[in-house]
Amino acid sequence: MSNALRIARRFCGPPNSGNGGYVSGLLARRMAQPCQVTLHAPPPLDTDLQLQPHGDGLQLKLGEQLLASARPYQFQLEMPPAPTLQEAEQAQTQFDGIRHHDLPGCFVCGTNREPGDGLRIFTGCVCGHTDQVAALWQPGADLADEDGKVASEFLWAALDCPGFFAVKPVSGLALLGRYSARIEQPVAPGESLIVSAWAITHQGRKHDAGSALYRSNGELVACAEATWISIAAVTS
Known part of the structure; x- marks a missing residue:
């Protein structure tokens, strides 16, 4: 049985489509x-999409067009040490998107989004390392689910764009291709979190990244692995 899914315009990545981490x-x-x-x-915005079972997974479609698919999957991730609060605070001052941002309206990392609208996660290089980035993030109360915790799709979103900025020195402009996240512990709105991401491998147009969310004491709350695909330009 099909289920309707609609991505509100607030949750865009490129101007006319959903942020990949949020949609995932x-x-x-x-x-x-x-x-x-x-x-x-x-995935287009403000449009009725169809979410359909497919084998042991799901497919997101617009009519006959396949937009996204999900399948059962588990991953192991080798993680570098968590940045400290001070390192993350310093790193975000080096955010590459302050000078030039290809998607300034992105829900997660867009510089044109106001506090309380976008997540405004601005990751910069950690201690001069170009393959690891970090920032601070304090999720707002509007991101809470019915249990009063930050809804899982917003944690998936928060782990998304930092991975791009970790691979960007090699990838150039890229879009999310495949993505998996694991939430270890619930997060309460208003918590002070450390966001970290790092490059793993680069193979032609494909670039793998890991990312993680930590509490201020370094305790892991969520992590993700992603494959980014280099592109020439964003057209939608």
């Missing part, structure tokens, strides 16, 4: 088990 998180919530999401085409 919506599919993961429906899967209700560890999964990996593949993004096949830009």
Whole structure:
């Protein structure tokens, strides 16, 4: 049986399509088990989409067009040491998007988004290392689910764009291709969190990244792995 899914304009990545991490998180919530999401085409905003069972996973479609698919999946991730609060605070002052941002309206990392609208996660290089980035993030009360905790799709979103900035020195402009996140512990709105991401491998147009969310004491609350695909330009 099909289920309708609609991505509000607030949750864009490129101007006319959903942020990849947020969309992946919506599919993961429906899967209700560890999964990996593949993004096949830009999901349009403010449009009724169809979420359909497919084998042991799900497909997100617009009519016959496949937009995204989810399948059961688990990953192991080798993580560098968590940045300290001071390192993350310093790193975000080096955010590359302050000088030039290809997607300034992005829900997660867009510099044109106001506090309380976008997540405004501005990751910069940690201690001069170009392959690891970090920032601070304090999720707002509007991101809470019915249990009063930050909804899982927003944690998936928060782990998304930092991975791009970790691979960007090699990838150039890129879009999310495949993505999987794991939430270890619930997060309360208003918590002070450290966001970290790092490059793992680069193979042609494909670039793998890891990312993680930590409490201020370095305790892991969520992590993700992602594959980014280099592109020439964003057209939608």
